[in-house]
Amino acid sequence: MTEKKTQVITINDVEYTEDQLTDNQKMMVNHVADLDRKINSTQFNLDQLNVGRGAFMNALSKSLTDEPETEEAA
Numbered sequence: 175m176t177e178k179k180t181q182v183i184t185i186n187d188v189e190y191t192e193d194q195l196t197d198n199q200k201m202m203v204n205h206v207a208d209l210d211r212k213i214n215s216t217q218f219n220l221d222q223l224n225v226g227r228g229a230f231m232n233a234l235s236k237s238l239t240d241e242p243e244t245e246e247a248a
């Protein structure tokens with residue numbers, strides 16, 4: 175027979191088990207956990223975007239300081 179493992183949730187440095195929470199409190203815990211996952215995912219994406227932007231800015235800056243390409247007269 176398998177035992178159901180009781181999940182301990184820490185809120186404001188106080189530990190609670192799931193059976194100590196109301197259904198509404200459990201719902202709020204689930205929302206907070208989902209929002210934490212979304213925040214972490216968004217931060218990961220933002221880090222990638224910032225690195226990409228930095229690479230393009232570096233490439234642009236370098237292209238502006240390189241010798242200009244000569245254009246043939248029209």
